[in-house]
Amino acid sequence: MCDTLIALKDATENGITIFGKNSDRPPNEAQLVEYHPRVSHDSDSLLKCTHISIPQVRETYAVIISRPFWIWGAEMGANEHGVVVGNEAVFSNEEVPENGLLGMDLLRLALERSKNANEALDVITRLLESHGQGGVCEYKGVLMYHNSFIIADKDTAWVLETSDRRWVAKRVESAWAISNGYTIRNSWDKASPDIIEHAIEQGWYDESNEFDFALAYGNEAMRYISRCDDRLSYTTRFLEDNKGQLTFSKMCEVLRSHPEGWSPWNQEVAAVCQHAGHENAYASTCSQISELDIKSTHWFTGASSPCMNLFYPISFDNPIIYSGFDVGDEKHSIESHWWKREVVSRKISMAFADSLPAVAKLVSDYQQQIYNKYRENRLDVIAGLFIEFEQKTEAIASKSKPSNDIPSEFLEYWNERNSEAGLDKVV
Helix, strand or coil, X not given: CCEEEEECHXXXXXCCEEEEEEEEECXXXXXXXXEECCEECCCCCEEECCCCEEECCCEECCXXXXXXCCCCCCCEEEECCCCEEEEEEECECCCCCCCCECHHHHHHXXXXXXCCHHHXXXXXXXXXXXXXXXXXXXXXXXXXXXXXXXXXXXXXXXEXXXXXXXXXXXXXXXXXXXXXXXXXXXXXXXXXCCHHHHHHHHCCCCCCCCCCHHHHHECHHHHHHCCHHHHHHHHHHHHHHCCCCECHHHHHHHHCCCCCCCECCEXXXXXXXXXXXXXXXXXXXXXEEEEECCCCEEEECCCCCHHHCCCEEECCCCCCCCCCCCCCCCCCCCCCHHHHHHHHHXXXXXXXXXXXXXXXXXXXXXXXXXXXXXXXXXHHHXXXXXXXXXXXXXXXXXXXXXXXXXXXXXXXXXXXXXXXXXXXXXX
């Protein structure tokens, strides 16, 4: 379960389009941040995606992606032409096929094959219609879903929402947020030719009323279970309240946010910055913010819990991946940045009210320093600031004591997850 936001130039303070996403996945699914250069391919070659193979194209563009370790595709990413894409699980009245392209595969394919947002939209919709979407979307899990996307470049953004091989797309005028339910209702700019006729045939739409795509195609029970509207109402309101004033720092703020009085074991209202537990099986396992301009910068946490971690800058002019960002699987590894930070995040989460304020202060201070140094082109000091931050938060984590009010169900949940990851002797 994820949240993705886009703010076009008129909605931001400095006139630069800003994209942001929290990727919410099962908490032991390490997510890798990778750079893949431009590549030429044989004309008759096949590409093995996560579940199926499709024809490869003659050339794929350079990409920076964040992907669960076991998936070919990506949860979010950018390409050398300044295109960014983030996807969401959405739940339709239509059954999800047992096999097909994952939404994450479609996302990476769009990045590898498009030079702008309009082309990326066309790539996804053509592949969706040709090959379909489907298959299991979680490691060793059973969950399957359809997908929605935000697709953007520095000038243009689209919201694309799908159900099986059908789709609707709406051009974003200023800012938009998506989550785990459909957001396009009775107006759109492009769509499958039979989007209304199919709903009539299935009995989802009474012609006496105005057609509403979200209402006709959406599975309301799954929308409720995913707690989509808690998060979507917050992100939508945040974009509206800050329209014309949105910045990198504001995007950090919304992706790191929790409701007042919230804790990882008391989630009456779902948080945008998700933490897993007995009440919620998903965590924000990686996050991305992109500033889209003539020269774009893409910021990734390479770790879960953006409230406890920093965004690291990567550009195609200097595509250096921070040490360990591209290492990890389902088991704890000291070589993996994701797992190194996961140990820290889990310890701090157990002492959330006592330890998070000090960590949040460090996050705010160091993120601002890193942002300033990047703007000053002082790339030589950024890695050092990251290391300082890691050392200070590790020190806080080592002294953190689990809160007295943690319910036994929460502890049992994390004992199981830690044991599965080989962390029972580490955390």
